[in-house]
Amino acid sequence: MSSPAPSTVLKVDDLTVSVGSTPAVKGISFDIPAGRRVGLIGESGSGKTLTALSVMGLLPDGLSATGSVVHAGQELLALDEDELCEIRGDHITMVFQEPMTALNPVMRIGDQVAEVQQIHRGTSRSESRKHALELLKQVHLPDAESRMRAYPHQLSGGQRQRVVIALALACDPALIIADEPTTALDVTVQAQILVLLRDLTTEHNTSLFLITHDLAVVASICEDVLVMYGGKIVETGPTSEVFSDPHHPYTAGLIAAVPEIEAGQERRDRLATIPGSVPGLGQFPSGCVFRNRCDRATEACLQPPTLTLEATTRRQVACFHPVAEAASASKVAP
Amino acid sequence: MSSPILEARAVTRSFRLPRNGLFGAKPVLHAVREVTIEVAEGETLGIVGESGSGKTTLAHMLMGLDKPTSGAVHFRGNPIGGLSKSGLRELRGSMQIIFQDPNASLDPRLKVGAIITEPLRSLHVPGDHQTRLLELMDAVGLSRTAVERYPHEFSGGQRQRIAIARALAPHPKVLIADEPVSALDVSVRAKTLNLLQDLKEQFDLTVVMISHDLSVMHHVCDRVAVMYAGRMMEVGPVEELYDCPEHPYTQTLLDAIPRLHGGKLVPDDLADTPPQTIGEALGCSFADRCTLVETRCREQAPSLTPLESNPSRAAACHVGLAATRSSGGNKT
DSSP: OOSSOOSEEEEEEEEEEEETTEEEEEEEEEEEETTOEEEEEOOTTSSHHHHHHHHTTOOOTTEEEEEEEEETTEEGGGOOHHHHHHHBTTTEEEEOSOHHHHSOTTSOHHHHHHHHHHHHHOOOHHHHHHHHHHHHHHTTOTTHHHHTTOOGGGSOHHHHHHHHHHHHHTTOOSEEEEESTTTTSOHHHHHHHHHHHHHHHHHHTOEEEEEESOHHHHHHHOSEEEEEETTEEEEEEEHHHHHHSOOSHHHHHHHHTSOOOOTTOOOOSSOOOOSSOOOOTTOSOSSSTTGGGOTTOOGGGGSOOOOEEOSSSSOEEOOSSOOSSOTTOOOOOO | OOOEEEEEEEEEEEEEOOOSSSSSOOOEEEEEEEEEEEEETTOEEEEEOOTTSSHHHHHHHHHTSSOOSEEEEEETTEESTTOOHHHHHHHHHHEEEEOSOHHHHSOTTSOHHHHHHHHHHHTTOOSOHHHHHHHHHHHTTOOGGGGGSOGGGSOHHHHHHHHHHHHHTTOOSEEEEESTTTTSOHHHHHHHHHHHHHHHHHTTOEEEEEESOHHHHHHHOSEEEEEETTEEEEEEEHHHHHHSOSSHHHHHHHHTSOOTTOOOOOOOTTTTSOOOOBSOOOSOTTGGGOSSOOHHHHHSOOOOEEOSSOTTOEEOOSSOHHHHHHTTOOOO
């Protein structure tokens, strides 16, 4: 077990990630509270994956991060590779989109899961194997005993993702970062993996930082959501509130663009769209990054809005002209 | 329903796999089994299914890109199996396909103009190709100057527009779209779906859309066909099929969709059990995962039968969810 759980497992402050000299993530700040599931939503080019990679110290060459990322009193951005290796896989772990590339193809899965504890805890081989079997049962891998001896290619995509989740849980981490963990899976398998992630993080009181482009995935398991656009966080708050009543025009636009199955409702002929397209790296406007696509933009938006806590809610919005009440928030009884 | 423009009659597609050992027969994988489906002129038919369900193989057979092992595909009442080279060329002009990944389906060394006019040249379409090119650029909402540029200069959404323009070039009657928006971001996806809708009306197209995304299907399609393990499980008008599915597999799929505005996620514990597609399967492919399973389900595969209550729908299930609903089960 890690030391007594602080109330915040990750504190990100003014994080900027630059590609060469062009910032792709522009001074974002957020906290991940202990035991909570936080979703990070964004389209391609929003900087969501770079945010996740910089937390883990996994940025590719040529990219640099400034600002501060604090976990358990440690400044992660200041750590060298050896020190990061002690954090990764132990205190903070990661689940990637493609489980086949995350697993070692020539190593039996039992050994792969056991290895984590051997490395980080110095546990004996037999003991860590016992623990590995326990973990594989926890992630509901069918026939866990015999599957300990299987190689990754002998498993289905969903089963592989279960093994990756077992790896991520091996050292009882404080935080799991999952980058598009279900994008490569079929819808029924996706539902299984999401429910598994939800239940296991609740059981172990682990925080989850889920990065995805799929709003509905976040809606189904995350308590809080961060919406990113153009390298900035434009809106945060409890997921159900943000999705039922979005305040930032970009969030509202995204939600309206998702086709939803509403029982007994007439299908809309056309989906709502956001004018224009996502600009390329370094081509976002000054001031509010969404200004050139926003129908509410005024001269005030030439200045960058700050993420401000709303008086009555736990929500933060970076907009001078927030959407007061989503006109289309016709709530359908479930 | 008007007479079908395209129909598959009991098509089966099997593949021989490599031998397992030194001896014994080569195992046979049935990608599509005995599928019969009609596509009415002007409708949008969706084919949904998970990976390995045979939806793409079926689409390829509908287009004549792949030949059925048994059964036949008919276009406007004529079988496409025995077509001559020139007959096939004519058919290709009438049926076009858009693929999932526009990065892979566009030649990186050709300029956009050459890409879009290529089918006009290869299919010997008469008329002025340059005029047609400019028409198409306008129709898909690309700037006319784009014809002189290369695919890599465009974003994913714009590249999919180029692929759509190319597919529309020879004035097709049927457009097959294989996961056309799966690789696109949320806001780009909405625009592309709207564009497809507009083009369908503008050019009187019949669309067959393949997707694993049930929300997208619900928005776009008039009718939806659900496939599992190579078999057609259920087919019917979209609203009725989604509101009140007949096949337990359709219900399983609908339960698994994450909903934007809350709603429960009901995972199927056996979702990861791959269905048997190799060798001869006795009984219903879904029997192992089914909550309504009875003895007869394991003995005989149910055939796709029209529902008594609504002949525009059909399901391949011995039991059926309607029966469980009427006997006290309540729908949520």
